[in-house]
Amino acid sequence: MVPDDDGAFAPTTEDAPSSSGFLDDGKNTIGSQLASRLREAIISGELQAGSKINLDKARKTFNVSLSPLREGLARLISDGLVEFEDNRGYRVSSISxxxxxxxxxxxxxxxxxxxxxxxxxxxxxxxxxxxxxxxxxxxxxxxxxxxxxxxxxxxxxxxxxxxxxxxxxxxxxxxxxxxxxxxxxxxxxxxxxxxxxxxxxxxxxxxxxxxxxxxxxxxxxxxxxxxxxxxxxxxxxxxxxxxxx
Amino acid sequence: MVPDDDGAFAPTTEDAPSSSGFLDDGKNTIGSQLASRLREAIISGELQAGSKINLDKARKTFNVSLSPLREGLARLISDGLVEFEDNRGYRVSSISxxxxxxxxxxxxxxxxxxxxxxxxxxxxxxxxxxxxxxxxxxxxxxxxxxxxxxxxxxxxxxxxxxxxxxxxxxxxxxxxxxxxxxxxxxxxxxxxxxxxxxxxxxxxxxxxxxxxxxxxxxxxxxxxxxxxxxxxxxxxxxxxxxxxx
DNA sequence: ACTATCCAAATAATCGATTATCTGTCAAGG
DNA sequence: CCTTGACAGATAATCGATTATTTGGATAGT
Known part of the structure; x- marks a missing residue:
């Protein structure tokens, strides 16, 4: 008997039932918080599709250091919302x-x-x-x-x-x-x-x-x-x- | 014990997939190279399924700094080979x-x-x-x-x-x-x-x-x-x- | 004019050190 | 005994500074 079906994607940290989730997300790491904010910014259109994400500007905008910024962006890649290329950085996925x-x-x-x-x-x-x-x-x-x-x-x-x-x-x-x-x-x-x-x-x-x-x-x-x-x-x-x- | 008889940049036999497979030529970032090496290590079973990935050990093993290590690991998440949890770090995805x-x-x-x-x-x-x-x-x-x-x-x-x-x-x-x-x-x-x-x-x-x-x-x-x-x-x-x- | 080459500014990647968080252990109090 | 809390070592997260790469533009040669 397998303890639990902990498949590759099982944990999926994110959403608890939206209604009851209050405090738990308050104290995540900066990287996590950034990922959420960026996700919302992209899905809502605040960050234009296809646009390049300048790390330095983003760093200042969000008032964080590079490490958590990259961390957050990296996560959005798995969400299909951000694309990445070596030495060229990140950009918001295009729509078409x-x-x-x-x-x-x-x-x-x-x-x-x-x-x-x-x-x-x-x-x-x-x-x-x-x-x-x-x-x-x-x-x-x-x-x-x-x-x-x-x-x-x-x-x-x-x-x-x-x-x-x-x-x-x-x-x-x-x-x-x-x-x-x-x-x-x-x-x-x-x-x-x-x-x-x-x-x-x-x-x-x-x-x-x-x-x-x-x-x-x-x-x-x-x-x-x-x-x-x-x-x-x-x-x-x-x-x-x-x-x- | 990690004797650094290394080659963090060791030429490594792992060359690109034969002739025209992918475009990852010699000009990758350390993060990319790490992602490849780790992916191979996981798929081949060298890194045991379900095992925790200690960043400090990994850092020494691969002779790299934390930033590219995290970078590489983050990419394997999109591949479903690695799981992550805030403040608990990375682990190889379980098999079941x-x-x-x-x-x-x-x-x-x-x-x-x-x-x-x-x-x-x-x-x-x-x-x-x-x-x-x-x-x-x-x-x-x-x-x-x-x-x-x-x-x-x-x-x-x-x-x-x-x-x-x-x-x-x-x-x-x-x-x-x-x-x-x-x-x-x-x-x-x-x-x-x-x-x-x-x-x-x-x-x-x-x-x-x-x-x-x-x-x-x-x-x-x-x-x-x-x-x-x-x-x-x-x-x-x-x-x-x-x-x- | 047209291309090629070389600089310098902009940007990305990496590093070493510091700070925050977790985890196990052990002692005091119930 | 069992629980609780505090401490210390281990580990993860973050920062600021440094190094590497790319890019745009100026310059020289054809």
Whole structure:
């Protein structure tokens, strides 16, 4: 008997349930704190995609020394948000149509696969977590006029999708999905402040979640796939419209 | 005891993957070189799975300073070979039955998916690369008595699998597959010095490759899936036999 | 003009030393 | 005995300074 499934990616230090996590992250190392701040800065678009990260400026901006700065940046590489090249330093990962399409495709494949596995293996606690995440998400307004509500909604949305697949018992797969969600969220944070009129996203989430808890594999997986696909299409349109590429 | 009869910059036989593999030529940083050496040390089993990595000892062993050491280790995290925890340092990722099974399952899913995409999208150059990788692999003997042949074979084997899926046009997916191969190879390097009698691995590779070039999607994908699955089964048996877990 | 070569400023990488944190041990108090 | 807390040694994290590499621009030769 193996003590615990401590797979390669098992620990994943980061998120405790967002609601209850207060103090524990207050006293991480500087490197960790930086990683969080930088991650948020990148996903939110504060740090422009593709831009070079000047270590000296960053050092001054964040008021830290080089060691923890490099430490923090190194971690974002595993998140796919930062790229690195020897002697040339770090830069924020670029966004592109091709990248968006790959992210969408892979999410369709992997997230759906993970959901299927969750439905196959998840226990009652997983079901409960799914319903809770759904409820919290659907009870949260997204008001384009108040940015803090957008951030809050994004957080809960992310949490919902991760909870949905959290029962799959496959830490590496979860790591991949988390990474893809990071990349995906960056597009949405930059380009979407509201959903296109013809979608009822709350209902989509509900259908997926209820199907999942009812173990209706084909239905729920299909809903999730469509959900991801639609988001991809929307994002692609916005990307094209705003003529970034 | 660390007599420094060293060569921190020791020429080391580990030259770049043969002819046209990667671009890491002589002009790497210490951090990069360390990452390579450590990666090899972990995959080959020289550094025991699950063991803690004492920074001070490692620093002396490799005759480097802390900064590049951390740098190198940080990169192995993205490879899934090293885990990290704040204020507790780094450790070599554990191996376990659960982990092996996940790696195998995910390889079946992702690598097969990537192969399908490669067959759909790959161009003539991709076909050529596949045939070359196949030829070089099949022309290389694997002699359990001479470890260097094993290493060489592993390298070419890895190269073959990566080439096979290199036409898929999906960099993130390729990254995932590379990572999974790393994890998988570690099990094989530790547990398999020869294939079980009832397999003709060369032929398996040939069938996959030829089917791929002929764009026989279903056939080739099926062969690859079985190939991966068999390897997983073999490894699991060895793992159980040698009673590691 | 056009390229090649060589400097100097900018930037990245590394080092040695210092500071913060953890971990085991041992003694005092319950 | 068992727990608690303080100490010391081990280990990780961070800093400031130094060294190496890259890059842009000026200069000389064709």
């Amino acid at each position: 149509l091709a990248n968006l399409e790959e992210v969408t495709t892979l999410r369709e494949e992997f997230e759906v696969f993970a959901l299927r596995e969750s439905m196959r293996l998840g226990d009652v606690e997983w079901e409960g977590n799914v319903m809770r995440a759904l409820h919290r998400l659907n009870r949260t307004e997204r008001d384009a006029a108040r940015p803090e509500t957008l951030e809050r909604w994004e957080e809960l949305h992310r949490e919902f999708h991760l909870t949905l697949i959290s029962g799959c018992g496959k830490p590496i797969l979860l790591h991949f999905c988390r990474l893809l969600l990071n990349l995906n969220d960056r597009y949405r944070r930059v380009f979407l402040t509201r959903t296109s009129g013809d979608r009822n996203v709350s209902q989509e989430h509900s259908e997926i979640a209820q199907g999942a808890v009812a173990r209706d594999l084909d239905y729920s997986c299909d809903m999730l796939r469509q959900h991801i696909h639609r988001t991809g299409t929307n994002l692609r349109n916005h990307l094209a419209t705003k003529g970034i590429l | 039955l659960a982990n092996l099974e996940e790696v195998t399952t995910l390889r079946e899913e992702f690598e097969v998916f990537a192969l399908r995409e490669s067959m759909r999208l790959g161009d003539v150059e991709w076909e050529g690369n596949v045939m070359r990788a196949l030829h070089r692999l099949n022309r290389t003997e694997r002699d359990a008595a001479r470890p260097e042949t094993l290493e060489r074979w592993e390298e070419l084997h890895r190269e073959f699998h990566l080439t096979l899926i290199s036409g898929c046009g999906k960099p993130i997916l390729l990254h995932f597959c590379r990572l999974l191969l790393n994890l998988n190879d570690r099990y094989r390097r530790v547990f398999l010095t020869r294939t079980s009698g009832d397999r003709n691995v060369s032929q398996e590779h040939s069938e996959i490759a030829q089917g791929a070039v002929a764009r026989d999607l279903d056939y080739s994908c099926d062969m690859l899936r079985q190939h991966i699955h068999r390897t997983g089964t073999n490894l699991r048996n060895h793992l159980a036999t040698k009673g590691i877990l």
